[in-house]
Amino acid sequence: xxxxxxxxxxxxxxxxxxxxxxxxxxxxxxxxxxxxxxxxxxxxxxxxxxxxxxxxxxxxxxxxxxxxxxxxxxxxxxxxxxxxxxxxxxxxxxxxxxxxxxxxxxxxxxxxxx
Amino acid sequence: xxxxxxxxxxxxxxxxxxxxxxxxxxxxxxxxxxxxxxxxxxxxxxxxxxxxxxxxxxxxxxxxxxxxxxxxxxxxxxxxxxxxxxxxxxxxxxxxxxxxxxxxxxxxxxxxx
Numbered sequence: 639x640x641x642x643x644x645x646x647x648x649x650x651x652x653x654x655x656x657x658x659x660x661x662x663x664x665x666x667x668x669x670x671x672x673x674x675x676x677x678x679x680x681x682x683x684x685x686x687x688x689x690x691x692x693x694x695x696x697x698x699x700x701x702x703x704x705x706x707x708x709x710x711x712x713x714x715x716x717x718x719x720x721x722x723x724x725x726x727x728x729x730x731x732x733x734x735x736x737x738x739x740x741x742x743x744x745x746x747x748x749x750x751x752x
Numbered sequence: 753x754x755x756x757x758x759x760x761x762x763x764x765x766x767x768x769x770x771x772x773x774x775x776x777x778x779x780x781x782x783x784x785x786x787x788x789x790x791x792x793x794x795x796x797x798x799x800x801x802x803x804x805x806x807x808x809x810x811x812x813x814x815x816x817x818x819x820x821x822x823x824x825x826x827x828x829x830x831x832x833x834x835x836x837x838x839x840x841x842x843x844x845x846x847x848x849x850x851x852x853x854x855x856x857x858x859x860x861x862x863x864x865x
Contacts, residue, residue, distance in 0.1 A: 681842055681856040728794050737808050738785055738846050738854065742794030
């Protein structure tokens with residue numbers, strides 16, 4: 639069965655510092671991988687996605703993620719965090735065999751200190 | 753291009769009651785999925801509708817049911833509400849051709865007392 643693990647429930651970084659949010663997945667087939675962001679009281683906004691090809695994908699708001707098949711990971715990174723990045727981040731996995739169903743991790747809450 | 757809109761945004765029900773949540777999909781999207789997000793958890797897949805038929809279901813009991821209409825809008829119905837049904841219910845639409853790229857609405861926050 640598909641599963642997604644986000645090991646860090648909370649992360650606090652200083653504004654301007656770099657960020658890495660971890661995501662590990664368990665899936666037998668070739669996965670589709672996503673990162674979504676959720677601000678309080680809001681729905682989910684897609685940051686970036688990986689379907690195939692280049693393992694380093696660029697997203698919106700200066701985020702990027704790297705797919706590492708050998709480590710079953712899809713970590714999200716940003717070189718310099720802004721206070722407006724404070725939100726909850728969700729990693730999700732899907733696959734063609736499962737249609738449009740996504741399996742989400744439990745999320746990582748990012749706090750940004752000034 | 754309009755996004756995904758959901759109504760109502762908040763509602764309070766009591767145990768045993770029934771609730772209907774509504775979703776209008778993004779223009780050009782023909783597939784609607786529903787997710788339940790309990791407090792402190794990631795969203796969990798309830799079911800998906802495509803061409804007015806259920807097209808996949810997660811681990812939810814039959815008292816969770818849905819509909820999709822010819823204009824691709826959708827309803828989620830939950831009967832015999834339980835306290836654990838308290839959650840944010842998210843609707844997401846997608847273009848079948850754009851496999852797995854979901855556009856989410858802001859959700860309907862259901863509280864069951």
